[in-house]
Amino acid sequence: MAGADVPTRLLQAAGRVFADKGYQAATVRDICAEAGVNVASVNYYFGDKSALYVAVLTRARQVRAERYPLPRWSPGTSADERLRDFIGVMLQRMVAAPESGWNTRLMLREVLEPTGFCDRLVQQYFRPLFEILVGILRELLPEGTPGHVVHQVGFSVIGQCLYYRVAQPVLALLVPTEERAAWFQPQQLADHITRMTLAALGAGPTLKELDASAPDAGCVPADAGPARDGAACVFDAPLLQRAEPLLSVDDVDH
Amino acid sequence: MAGADVPTRLLQAAGRVFADKGYQAATVRDICAEAGVNVASVNYYFGDKSALYVAVLTRARQVRAERYPLPRWSPGTSADERLRDFIGVMLQRMVAAPESGWNTRLMLREVLEPTGFCDRLVQQYFRPLFEILVGILRELLPEGTPGHVVHQVGFSVIGQCLYYRVAQPVLALLVPTEERAAWFQPQQLADHITRMTLAALGAGPTLKELDASAPDAGCVPADAGPARDGAACVFDAPLLQRAEPLLSVDDVDH
DNA sequence: AGTTGTTTCAAACATGCGTTTGAAACACAG
DNA sequence: CTGTGTTTCAAACGCATGTTTGAAACAACT
Numbered sequence: 001m002a003g004a005d006v007p008t009r010l011l012q013a014a015g016r017v018f019a020d021k022g023y024q025a026a027t028v029r030d031i032c033a034e035a036g037v038n039v040a041s042v043n044y045y046f047g048d049k050s051a052l053y054v055a056v057l058t059r060a061r062q063v064r065a066e067r068y069p070l071p072r073w074s075p076g077t078s079a080d081e082r083l084r085d086f087i088g089v090m091l092q093r094m095v096a097a098p099e100s101g102w103n104t105r106l107m108l109r110e111v112l113e114p115t116g117f118c119d120r121l122v123q124q125y126f127r128p129l130f131e132i133l134v135g136i137l138r139e140l141l142p143e144g145t146p147g148h149v150v151h152q153v154g155f156s157v158i159g160q161c162l163y164y165r166v167a168q169p170v171l172a173l174l175v176p177t178e179e180r181a182a183w184f185q186p187q188q189l190a191d192h193i194t195r196m197t198l199a200a201l202g203a204g205p206t207l208k209e210l211d212a213s214a215p216d217a218g219c220v221p222a223d224a225g226p227a228r229d230g231a232a233c234v235f236d237a238p239l240l241q242r243a244e245p246l247l248s249v250d251d252v253d254h
Numbered sequence: 255m256a257g258a259d260v261p262t263r264l265l266q267a268a269g270r271v272f273a274d275k276g277y278q279a280a281t282v283r284d285i286c287a288e289a290g291v292n293v294a295s296v297n298y299y300f301g302d303k304s305a306l307y308v309a310v311l312t313r314a315r316q317v318r319a320e321r322y323p324l325p326r327w328s329p330g331t332s333a334d335e336r337l338r339d340f341i342g343v344m345l346q347r348m349v350a351a352p353e354s355g356w357n358t359r360l361m362l363r364e365v366l367e368p369t370g371f372c373d374r375l376v377q378q379y380f381r382p383l384f385e386i387l388v389g390i391l392r393e394l395l396p397e398g399t400p401g402h403v404v405h406q407v408g409f410s411v412i413g414q415c416l417y418y419r420v421a422q423p424v425l426a427l428l429v430p431t432e433e434r435a436a437w438f439q440p441q442q443l444a445d446h447i448t449r450m451t452l453a454a455l456g457a458g459p460t461l462k463e464l465d466a467s468a469p470d471a472g473c474v475p476a477d478a479g480p481a482r483d484g485a486a487c488v489f490d491a492p493l494l495q496r497a498e499p500l501l502s503v504d505d506v507d508h
Numbered sequence: 509a510g511t512t513g514t515t516t517c518a519a520a521c522a523t524g525c526g527t528t529t530g531a532a533a534c535a536c537a538g
Numbered sequence: 539c540t541g542t543g544t545t546t547c548a549a550a551c552g553c554a555t556g557t558t559t560g561a562a563a564c565a566a567c568t
Contacts, residue, residue: 006545022367025278028526038547043527108366111424112359113276122427130428142462148437151429152446153461159417160410166420167409169368173376174384175405183402192406199454202463206456207407208396260515282556292517297557 007045009035014042014056019102022109023053057110057117060103061125068093070132079139080203086133087161087197088190094165095186104165130154140203153201160193261299263289268296268310273356276363277307311364311371314357315379322347324386333393334457340387341415341451342444348419349440358419384408394457407455414447 004012013035017026028049032039046052071085094104110121133154141150164171164184175184198204258266267289271280282303286293300306325339348358364375387408395404418425418438429438452458 022276022278024276027524029524038545039526040528040547041545044545049526105366108420111421112362112366119427122424126424127428145461148429148433149446149461151433152437152443153450155417155421155425156414156447156450158421159415160413162420163409163413163416166362166416167365167412170365170376170380171409173373174381175402179402179405183406189406192403193410196407196410196450196454199456200450200460202453202460206454206460207399207403208456281554283554292515293556294517294558295515298515303556 006035006037006041009037010042010045010052011056011059014052015060015106016102018053018056019105019109022113054117057106057121060106061121064093064103064107065125079136080198082136083140083157083197084190084194086136087157087194088187090129090158090161091164091186091190091193094161095168095189108166130158133157137201140198140201153197156200157193157197160196164189260289260291260295263291264296264299264306265310265313268306269314269360270356272307272310273359273363276367308371311360311375314360315375318347318357318361319379333390334452336390337394337411337451338444338448340390341411341448342441344383344412344415345418345440345444345447348415349422349443362420384412387411391455394452394455407451410454411447411451414450415443418443 010031014026014031017031017034020026021030028042029039031052032041035041042049042052046055068089070089073082073085107121110117134150137150137153137157138145141153171184172180195204195207199206264285268280268285271285271288274280275284282296283293285306286295289295296303296306300309322343324343327336327339361375364371388404391404391407391411392399395407425438426434449458449461453460
């Protein structure tokens, strides 16, 4: 991380610092200290602070999409399987990002407090994603479902995914540490959201039905590994087959 | 608004400015100009900028809870009715706040970027609310449902409510203005989320079943008023009976 | 009117910010 | 080694910020 060339080091350090403190509160001196370079470097290589910010944001979007890509579905893939995949990838991008995801925090910040770059971000990144989700939901909903209902269901899906990132500090104070470690891993959350959504649409069993079909299921906590000796896990059965491993690199660059 | 005494004017102006720009970017001079008072006033009355911020945040929490209170349920009130109420109040607090809710933006900002005051906010405000929701959900879910599942469902509910506030700028770019005006009013969103949740739990009809029971329902857009001449509205029937009217005051104070 | 305590105000202060600068250090071809 | 273009660096420059100050304006009571 310290051996790369100066512009790269700046981009990486700036990502962390901007995400931590926000655009205004992050100082050029902070960033340069973190990167281990001189203060003048940011102006030398990027022109000014705001240009560095735009560069960081652009890079964050690219890296996100490349590192956690949507699978390329074969034509016959069913809609609910694609929904599972979609939610899984969303959640990975949200919470599985390295270093607890300055990447995501940065984009959230931009959404909450648009700095003018937000529009482009939405048009280039969020909108295509949302279109894909809407396409999936249209297949799952009855034909002729009004557009606004499809949209609302879409936002319900994204809203659930987003929450586990937005409210991470809150969640940490509401749910005991052991429970979080055992039941709030990305894959488990993805399963939960998928189940909720499919059930709401009528395309899958409701939580009540799930419970009735396996009333005594002792769900498998995250660190229990593959010791699936007893009854099939009801609430936490792995639904994501093609989930990439959760990388633990320290930054967006290798 | 301009006639009140100086500390009050400062609190109101500071609320707007802090919510708009964040703690760092908001300048004392901005706030004082907005309030129409001298720059020295904030130090005279509050000590320093950070004390003013804490005062604003405290006040925002109080006013929120007072202005949009949860109904006091009579003992016989069913769980799903209480869920409807809960979601309705949440959404009102989220999106119905006056002046497009600097109130909510302020708390979101604090959650996303904790300034040290976040912990108290969670313990005093979020946790009691979450406990109520969990209590309701426990009645709706089968007996013996594991705690973490109840929690996850709770976060799904809150996540959906939150999204329409967090992602407001994004939503504005993804959904055409007319559709937003007609179908994305607080009450309609509350109905949608309640329906989704009850359906997922198995305590209400799924969207598919709703469609089957009234396939040609032409939902009533927001501004169509009580002209409920034709078939009953399937997706947008008003579910919230005791919803307070949406106040349009300019600030938290009368 | 005079006194006392409170509130307002314009101006100044100290600090930290983003940015600039000019020289030193470096890389490397001729 | 010399010359040339690039990169680094410590120091400084403006400027905007949070805060302080001391006097003026005001209010309330004797």
